[in-house]
Amino acid sequence: MICLLAPALLCSQAWAVDVQISQLTDAPDPAIRGGQITYSTFIENNADDTAHNVVLTFPLPATTTFVSVTDPPGTPTCSHDGGTPGTVTCTFGDLLGTLIGGPVYQIDTVIRTSGATGSTIDVTGSVSTSDSDSNLANNTLTQNTTIDDGADLVVAKTDSPDPVIAGGNVTYTITVTNNGPNSANAITVIDTLNDNMTYVSASGSGWSFSRVGQVVTCTRSTIANGATAPAITLVGRVTGAITGTITNVVTVSATTGDPDTSNNTTTQDTEVTLGTDLSITKVTVGAVIGNLTATFSLRPRNNGPFPADTVQVTDTLPAGFTYISAIGTGWSCSAVDQDITCTRATYAVGAANNITVQATAPASGTNITNTTVITATTPDPNLSNNTGSVTFNIVPDGADLSITKSKTPNPVAQGSNITSTMRVTNNGPRATSGTLTVTDTLSTGETYVSGSGTNWTCSHNGVNPGGVVTCTYGATPLASGASTSVLTVITTATNAGDLTNTSCASDAGVGGQPDGVSGNNCASATVTSTAARADLAISKSADAGGDTTLSVSENTITYTINVTNNGPDAATGVVLTDTIAGYVSSSTGVAVTSSPANYTCTTGSTVTCTQQSGSLASGATDQFVIQVSRPLFDGPQTNTATVNSTVVGDPDRTNNSTTATVTIDPIVDVQMQNKTVSPTSVAAGTQATYVLTFRNNGPSTAANVVVTDDFNLPVGGDTNFTFISATPTEGTCSWDNGTKILTCNGITLDNGESRTVTVIIRPNWQSGDPVRTINNTATIATDTTESNAANNSRTQTLSVTSSDLDLLVNKTDLVDPIGYESGVPANNTITYLVRITNRGASLATGLTLTDTMTPKNGKTLTFLGDKATPSGPIAPLCNNVGTSITGPATQTIICNFPDLAANTSYDRYLDFEVVTAPDPTGDTHNNIATVSVNEHDRLPANNSEAETTSVRMRVDLAVAKAPALNPVQLREPFNWTVTVTNNGPGDSTQTTVTDTLPAGMAFYGAAPSWSKTGPVGSGTCSTAGQNLTCNLGMLSSTGVATITMPVRVTAYPGGGTTTNCVTATTDQFDPNAANNTNQCGTVTVQRSSLAGYVYRDLDDDGSMDAGETGINAVTLTLTGTDAYGNTVNTTTTTNAGGDYLFNNLSPSDGTGYTVTETQPPLSYFDGLDSRDNGASAIPGSRTTDVIPSITVPANTALTGYLFGEIPAASISGYVWNDEDNDGAAMPVRLPASRTRKLP
Template sequence: MSRRRLLTAQVALAMAGGLAVVAPAAAAAAGPSGPALVSPRAGADRSVPARALPHAANIISKGAGTTRAVGRALSNQALVANLTITKVGEPDPVLAGDELTYTVTVTNTGDTVAGQVTVTDVLPAGVELLNNSAGCTNNNGTLTCVLGQLEPTQSVPLVIQVRVPANFAGLTLTNRATVTGRGDETPSTVTTTTVVRTAADLSLSKVCKPDEPAPAGAEGYCDIYVDNLGPSDAQNVTLTDVLTSAAPFRVSRVRVSPGTCSAIPTEPTRDFTLNCTLGTIAAGTRGVVRVVVTAEDVTQINDTATVRSTTADPDKDNNKATGRVDFLGSADLSLEKSGNTTVDAGGTLTYTITVTNNGPSTARDVVVRDTMPAGVAFVSVTPSVGTCTNGQPDGGRLECGLGNLASGPTGTATIEVVGRVAVDLVPGTRLFNDAIVSSATADPDNDDVRASVPTDVTASADLSVTKTDSPDPVTAGEQLKYTIVAVNAGPSNAENVVLTDTLPAGTTFVESSGDAVCTAEEPGEVVCTLGTLGVGTPGRTVKLTVAVGADVPDGTTLLNSVTVSSTTDDPDDTNNTATTETAVETSADLAIEAAATQTWQEQTAVTSGDKKDKDKGTIVLLTVTVRNLGPSDAQNITVLDTLPLRPDKVAVESLPSACTYDSGQDHVVTCTADSLAAGGTLVFPIKLKVRAEGELTNTATVSSTTDDPNLDNNTSTIRFFVWKKKN
């Protein structure tokens, strides 16, 4: 058909009531009466498996303004642009939660260019815009796409991608798009309707713990996970969980999120069906049900869960899950033991062993083993149930088979064991009797299956100590030795014997020797460990060496005491301490040494006019050194230095503050110090001006109020030469 005839036909159609163009896909689906429009009935089931469905129809309308365009075409007075728009939504039907793609095509079927072409697309309410073609902007769900200029016969496609909410409640989505442009006075509009259906892939998984069999009486659980893999929300979700076991078990509690579950049985059961209503599970979310179980004996609880929903499920293969919780027998055995707390050597000991099964299971093949203490011989054993055997040596290893012990008040057995203490067992010994119970049934708490009864053998040991010192008197700065002797008069051996020696002030511990290991525990205290001290032995001897401080004053009395102790009871503690007194004297070997060095210096007269005092003299530095060779500190030291020649020939230029000079006939420098520690040194520098030349002699002596054992080094005489400097 020619374009002129086509326009004539369009005019005729417009005069009949408007222009309708059906998209090819819609036309194919249309019947004799026109395009097929989808109008689902209210309340119809929208759930379908996910698959591709036919496209929606496009409805295009030009409106009343078409009459003017057709009139221009009939009169053939001018060329015009004619914009048409089509739109296809895929897929159709679309599943709630899936993506929907609209393809909009704008075509200029006119004779001339269409300018400022713009498409306006109003998105359906509730959808989420994911993407769109370039040139489009979104304003609260309305897309405006600027296409610019379209040549005659030119087509431009636009793509708009949206996501339908997973919880979309409607049955259809309606989308309307309009195209406008300069040269085509009448906008073209297309409306697309897409059917919305729902489908939710529910996936059921289960995790049961513990991985290993749990002891009877403990708890195990199965966590059931209902995952909605989408794309739509799952409505009216229900869960059925069937638990079965060959032996009785209990359902302790059930926790569900979201939703509620049916009541759990109050008594033990062998099978139970749990029904839970989970309501709506949104796409991408999870519902969780935890079922906690326990059993009192060996059993295996099988758990099978199934999930359903009124929303169509495209994959029902993952709607069921199984799990299992295993329980082992568990019997909490406890053992208690009582017996004598003290016993005489040669006497008898009686122990009572009580075994109790605190359940929850029967304890099978219960065995009690008892070890008699060393030094105690077996006499007899009497069990309330079962039989016992006693092994060697001396029948000290007992084993009693009690058979099976039921749980509860009747699950108790007793064993009485009698032994005799050896007559030569050392009093003071602590006897330990150990017993332990075991069973072929697992015990969840092994902290109470062993018991030990301590029994003390009566002991008494009379300890005494003596002490001597050497030398006495002792010189300050030298060593002092103490000899300590500890003796046990019995009647028992003394255990863990310790000597504690309190040193006098001014002394320090040096070393120990003899029958003990001694250490300085506290300042001024030495502790010696003797171990066990037997009866009737010569005793233990310990020698302590201490250093007397060099600064201890002459005439001091050193008071030293030592105490002996033991963990064994001592009936008489009046002889457990010994004391010695040591007198202190002092002695300090002082040594003196003098040395002289000289320098030249021109002395300036007191007045410039006095030529007699202007003299070139020699400066001599006289250094006097005093050393204390010990052993004691020296007190009240005096140094006398007799200078050479006369005062007019040798004059004192300067002195230390501790020195004075007698310029008279004695011509002596005197230096003093309150004390000088042993090993210490004093130095007195004396500067002299010498107006003579030749050999000079200087003598220095040192003395102290402290006794000096060697006076040979208390005087130092030196000869030195002085000569004048030659120009």
């Protein structure tokens, strides 16, 4: 109001209004494309007048759609115009200034983005009034929201079979669909099997699987927009002993944001019916012997999860078998012909009660199959294991002995010894029980020399040469499946020609076992005895450059082998073999020459030279030269050569082999096999990974291997990068940043062994952000002599493209509004949290925050500095610390922060002190945070964030509540007294009190009223139902407001007390809400009651005597007026004992209450009514059933108000023929129809 004092004393009115958008927030930020965003707009009139025709307009961004808008409590009405995307408009009508108690309205507008929505969207809200606005600068506010890719994943699931029999498998089919709008990456499906199930398997094209307990995890790399991934098939078995429903839960997620998570989880219920999985197997116990008792073991099992009822095992014996018996614990067995049936009433889970079946086997048979089947009346989910079979042969009784035999040498020189070796095996089915004997029948051309072997005793009989060698085995019996020790028989080749002898084994003697298999009892062997004799002898020498050591400078070893025939006859069919020591497969070079050249030689790890023509005369020598070239295994190597004749017998074979030993010095071929970089092209500021793969091609061990990776190449590439790490599979690595060389040592490589080093670097941003390359060369070296240095290095080139990242800044004030307190700077500090997020992919360098602060006109703020934590010390990374700024001027603060890795955030807290006290309506200060980096920012629109902070006076409201009367009677009017105190230091320009009465209490009588000290100003108190709201306007510092609330208790509370709580709030800043929130008062509530009886007054004396019982279900009514003027009319009914009670009564007025009885049934006559348990009869009550003028005091329980009723009298007896005229009834009475009850 502006008044001009002039002669005319005219006063004109002007409105001082300031409608503003105090805040515009977004949630979430970043948001998901395809998802919803909630924008909260806060509207107020920051003035002391009323603004008229206030309207908020909120245009929606393109590519978005309207979802909803909230109408806050009060006047505003919000609506969307139906356009695409359209505008939200809210009409507020008249908006009261906050200085005179006006509200701050919050409007929540929800929109949904679409596939066409870009990386950011901007929204702007604007508020207007038909009045002159004192500050148009705060009528508009803009919010920027970052948009990330979104993929709406939907999971679906089916089961089969359903229902499933307990113990059976359930197959779940899981499908995942991406409803977009973008591709989904790194998808994870988690399926939790029910506790009553056991995992069986999981499969699905393109999916990877893992399991921990009941949780199965399925992953895949991507699902395109609009696509459905190949189905997942998950199989579980019901193993819990349950029936009914089991539930399976599956959830899908991805690293891509999901705009609708309500469809990410689904459940599948499967009905489980009673059942159990029975199985059976069958085996033979021992061999099945012809004509003897065969034993079979039938092994039924209940795999669960329930006991099986009425179980039956059937077994049909094969043809030719004769049933003997079938027994098993708990089984009842019988047989009809070949069919055996075993039954039992029930079979527990996990039971292992086997059935033993015995039958007489026929004499013979092969490939005989016997099958058994198990069934039950309990359903079985898996019939595939209900049958068990065994296939067997019938073997003859006894011990089936077999023998093996060999005979060397071949050929043998006439007159030289022959060695025969034999071994006997018992193939069963029984152990030997007689004398295990081997008879070896010699040819007529060989003479027995000796027979020996562990546990063997031999003798020869008959002619010699020739005859029979008999050997017995002492370690009997020989068990079925066992073999004897080796038996050796030495003979001499007496005659020339083929010498064949045959050995036979038997279980001879008394008690010996029969041998039903005769074909394997004997074995024969032959050698050729030659009359010609040639004693071949061999010698060997090695030469490696003049000695027997092959040094690292030497490549070839020469072996010289001489074969001499010591006679007496020429040798033909000569064969030389030489095993090359140190030979490296497919690598070692071997060359052979013979003199004379009538030998054909093959090379490799063994050299074999075979005489093709001619002969080696007695006394002659043939020479072989073998040249062996590297690579060779190092160390001492012994080479053995052997010579034999395949045609002529050798009388002395002890000189047929010779050795030569050489020492081979180690040589290796270490190779840098491969060097890869992934990815091959990276943006500056992102990491690249090199993998160096190196190996030792041998043949020796490479010692002290050193791998270097040199990035400081003189030609091409640059060195502007950061070394991150190097991880060797063996050894350790060190990095020299000066030389840009990586060195890895402590590595030993065996022949054929490979190792790797993984190196990670990050190319740095450089001025101009050019495209460039980084070259490097990896090299391997060893202290061991190398055979090939040409393969020791590999070079790799990394392409570096321009940097790429997205910085996002969010700024919030930790407290808004703040409460100003003069002289207490600590209470006048605004703390802003600046959160900078690097959304990748490059490292953010040169990270700079530019923070601008614009105070309200005429108000001063001081920048105190920045810090790492909200309550930590100032540790400046920003300039202008300690400088002040007065609005409307703007202060610019520059902060330099450390590098920020991709996908990480950096928090910094900035403190500003409010120097100037706020206006009564409060102040709003504007701050903008802007971030920048060296790197290219692909989305600069989210690099700035504005934040407004309100400053109010600091006000500490305290509220207390007490009843003016305590205790109170039920329905007695009384007042609650609410006292609101402003403890300061500031004035509360708008003070609001709210109170909700408890159930059973109501406002009564006069309207609530208020009073206060200090400026009276405006104020209102109003009630709505149980709720009280008082807008008290200004409450000065130290001021007190008192509210009187007339109420009454309408229902008696449990425990006899009731509590009522009150809350006071302010439009300023209250740092201590504890003393003004839910402050409660308690009042004790008292009640009265009236009780008595309705009874059978048998002696009609108005008093309830012994033996006089109550009357049930009689209705009584209490009427009158209570002490507080309320009309009372209440009804009750007697219980089974005739008691009645009128409870929860208020005290009566002076005339008292009246109790009226409704007359009982006609079978009663009205009796006398009384007070004081019959001591005071009520005159005239025989006809009224009324007890009047009952004065009920406060907090009193009255008793003894009696209503007497007189039961009707009766006479009964009999009428009979008194035939003997004695006045006594006859034993047999007349029928009932002949009697009559008299009244």
